[in-house]
Amino acid sequence: MSGDSVIELTSLSKRYGSTAAVDELDWSGGRGVIGLLGPNGAGKSTLLRMLATVLSQDSGTIRVFGLDPAVAAERLAIRRRLGYLPQEAGLYRNFSAYDLVDYVAVLKEITDRTTRRDEVRRVLADVGLTDEMHRRIRTLSGGMQRRVALAAALLGHPDLLVLDEPAAGLDPDQRLRMRTVLSDVGQRATVLLSTHQTDEVAAFCQRVLILDRGRLLFDGTPRELAGRATDRVWISDVPEAGALRSWVTGDGDIRNIGTPPTGATVVEPTLDDGYLLITTEVGVRT
Amino acid sequence: MTSVDQWHVSNHELERYVNHTVPTFARASVEAHLLECDRCRSELNLLRSTAAPDGDDDDVWLRIADRIDVTGRPLRSSTTALRVSTSSPLLLAATLSVAVGVVIGVAIAAAVAPRASLPLFVMLAPLAPVVGAVLAFQTGIDPAGQLAMATPLASGRLPYLRALLSSGAALVAVAVASVFVPVGLDDVAVWLLPGLALTAFVVAVSTWVDPRRVALTLACGWALLVAMWSWGPRRRTISLDLSNLAVERQSVQLMLVAVTLGSAAVTFLRRHELPGWRSR
């Protein structure tokens, strides 16, 4: 392992037919909470599945904790330190939340009964399901079912958490709770999560990646992402032809991204602006 | 509440009740009233929590919680191996329906077309355990679905334990079904050996490719073979001479045993390569 990189990817590729889901990706990263942004079909889930050792790549190398998931023994070693939340968990709905998480704890080799019980209760409390833990999953709301899966991913204090859209279906209150829990985990482990929402990234990620059509467009802090759009955002009264993107804000102004004309009212950029600028510019170029 | 609400236990009296200093005759009415009155109960709770702040109430609740936080009955098994391999209600249901299907199918065939029942049995019998094994390798049957795939046990013995269990159940069903057809105990090798060989082979090959495809190919091949034996040009009658199958041919039997053992060895060596649990 070079430096403190938990994940190292070199020219990683995965194709489905003629489309590249992940295209010659090079990246390495260490601890903390890392947000993976990108439009639908950008290859986020494919990348996360490869990192979670459940999907093999076509070419390139993956190293997690310096181990190669393609090698059976090393894959096992990675899985012992991994927590994975798939996009579609597909939980058996007749189990209670407690039974399901307990079952996953068995799969995660937590064999001692008392330890397992306490651990199951800990993760269910972390996602705020203490009161509902004995209800059948089918009787829980979509957001609660999502939290059951998240709880299962948190089992056993993994060193790497790979979370595919953990915030989907959660209300603002639960989101806040999830951020608190994940920030806490991020203190000592690596949390890699995909999301559609830039505010999610702004709220608690130390690092942002933007993936589009399998390529990495941006890698930096949330502040740097917003900084990308410095002097590129302006307000106007009428739609401007020179703007890459423009939209009407709640105040009735028109917000433009692109190269502002001279004399335009340039405003402070947000994460959204940075994200839109980067993804739009790529679209224009290709 | 009803008329009871008009009268309430005084705080002084409640306090005496909590401290065990209330006279007996008053105690009775305090107790009877407490059963009916929310208000006096919460007063009592307040009194008690101020009298013994943060006492061992918490401990009592924790011990209650310890006793209710247990897994449901089918999962309570003590050994991890047994618990994990029996933990899939979906697999259980699928295996059961395969088993019941085999028994009922053969029984109906024996009743409707007695002469065709034997070929049908020989055709079905080795395929039932194959179906059982293939079912066990599907990630969809795991109660935790995709979540299970990234866990340490999923890379190891879990799918194999399940395959063993479900194909074993299918074999038992076949043994039960053999009651309906003219197959004696001596003829066990006719269906058991091909069954074992086919199942072991499918499991071994599944470490390279999707077992469903392999199983389907083999099933078609086996069905064709049995059909040829039964209705092929050399035998024009609808009957199957068991002696012509594997029984008397020791070389065939040895070959089947060799395939079984060889496949088992390959499976052991490549046991971490189940494609179903790591997509390509």
Added chain:
Amino acid sequence: MNSVNQATRSVAQLGMSRGCPDGRSDAELVAAVVDRDRGALQELYVRHEPWLSIRLAYRCSDRSMVEEAVQDTFVAVWGSADKFRATGPVAAWIWGIGIRRLLHVMRPRKSLRERLLAQRSPELLSAEDELLVGVEHGDVGLALGRLSPELRMVVQATVLDGLSCQEAGRLLGIPSGTVKTRMMRAKREMREALT
């Protein structure tokens, strides 16, 4: 059991410190317990454990036995909430379970017959008890107070605690026949006192 570790503690504290008070009625909580709502059981515990502990402590001076009975009671509530019939107050139902769990805990160990008896499902309080509650407390209290101690104990065990003669006999350590005769005497005396 001092080794209750921190994980468990945090769970309990989390449950205990649920900010908003639960607006549900007792009967609604029991219905929620049927649907495996652990929070509802905890709320029932918070509401009913204090009086239950105190009342049981009047029947048994051994603190650890009372505690065990309280524990057993709420585990039984969790296990058989579906048997609750909404004909009386939830507290009365809990008491019916609680006093029998106490008897079970206090039983001389190893008696199969007693263990079988304790398995019986708890009943709601008798009609006589309802009557007692309805009457203004002073009269009945005074009437009860005038009874001799042994008669009073029998009335309490049968009428107020809702025990059968056999169960009351076990609690008081007297034969069930004696309970019956004392009960008849007590009823007569109380009726005279109240009229």
